[in-house]
Amino acid sequence: MGMWRLEKEIQALILKVVKERKQTKSHPDKDLLQIIIESAERSDLGQDTNSFVVDNCKNIYFAGYETTAVSAAWTLMLLALYPEWQHKVRAEILQTCRGRVPDADMLRNMKTLTMVINESLRLYSPAVFVPREALGDMKFGGINIPKGVSVWIALVTLHQDPDLWGPDADKFIPERFANGISSACKVPYAYMPFGAGPHTCLGQHFAMMELKIFLTHMLSNFTFILSPKYRHSPFMNLVVEPEFGIDLFVTRL
Numbered sequence: 001m002g003m004w005r006l007e008k009e010i011q012a013l014i015l016k017v018v019k020e021r022k023q024t025k026s027h028p029d030k031d032l033l034q035i036i037i038e039s040a041e042r043s044d045l046g047q048d049t050n051s052f053v054v055d056n057c058k059n060i061y062f063a064g065y066e067t068t069a070v071s072a073a074w075t076l077m078l079l080a081l082y083p084e085w086q087h088k089v090r091a092e093i094l095q096t097c098r099g100r101v102p103d104a105d106m107l108r109n110m111k112t113l114t115m116v117i118n119e120s121l122r123l124y125s126p127a128v129f130v131p132r133e134a135l136g137d138m139k140f141g142g143i144n145i146p147k148g149v150s151v152w153i154a155l156v157t158l159h160q161d162p163d164l165w166g167p168d169a170d171k172f173i174p175e176r177f178a179n180g181i182s183s184a185c186k187v188p189y190a191y192m193p194f195g196a197g198p199h200t201c202l203g204q205h206f207a208m209m210e211l212k213i214f215l216t217h218m219l220s221n222f223t224f225i226l227s228p229k230y231r232h233s234p235f236m237n238l239v240v241e242p243e244f245g246i247d248l249f250v251t252r253l
């Protein structure tokens with residue numbers, strides 16, 4: 001299906017849901033769509049309400065789907081490459097869940113799993129840059145930045161700088177996050193897979209939960225190793241994705 005047609009279909013689908021939602025009575029626990037519709041109706045957009053709603057829905061969809069999917073894929077690749085970590089995380093999951101479906105507390109308490117995801121997001125941040133625009137003339141360190149200039153923070157450079165992370169900056173070492181994010185690096189703000197400041201990722205905590213749930217299910221049901229067919233090629237396609245996919249040999253436990 002062509003991109004244009006797909007876009008039109010997504011647009012039509014969103015408008016259909018919006019129309020249905022407008023007809024249902026507003027509920028005190030508003031969902032995101034309800035909030036977007038209401039704020040669009042209240043504000044003076046200089047743009048028609050429907051386009052505003054559709055743009056925002058597409059934004060959330062594109063920001064939230066591929067980012068989490070590639071993070072899950074890179075983490076599986078790393079766990080396949082480092083079986084000792086696969087084993088440690090599985091042991092923690094089995095010990096914590098004991099055959100139960102994980103709840104929010106269990107997911108929060110899985111420290112090894114969190115360390116592994118943090119390290120995976122450090123090495124393979126789905127976002128390549130965090131862009132900002134100078135709203136006024138400013139000085140940043142010794143650099144003068146005139147108003148209107150775009151500053152792009154390159155996450156790979158920041159996340160793998162040996163001056164900040166040590167000589168093993170390019171290695172998969174989840175222990176560096178053993179005492180949380182602030183102790184992992186000389187400058188805590190140097191770790192920003194979800195960006196930083198007022199525009200930090202809206203779905204950050206949701207994404208961490210999604211990743212934990214997915215990995216908990218994978219690891220408690222399967223073991224996996226890398227297939228010899230796997231070709232390592234991080235590729236920038238809006239997000240950093242494995243260019244040729246990730247081939248794994250998966251065995252049921």
Ligand code: HEM
Pocket residue numbers: 059060063064065067068071125126127129130131192193194195196197198199200201202203204206207
């Ligand atoms: C592992 C998964 C994810 C990663 C690595 C990620 C990364 C990022 C980054 C780097 C930014 C830019 C932040 C900045 O400029 O400071 C961002 C913004 C955003 N993300 Fe995510 N994201 C993820 C998942 C999600 C999910 C699941 C959602 C929604 C359900 C989401 C919604 C958004 C939105 C709406 C913004 C724009 C926030 C704003 O401009 O105020 N993201 N994300």
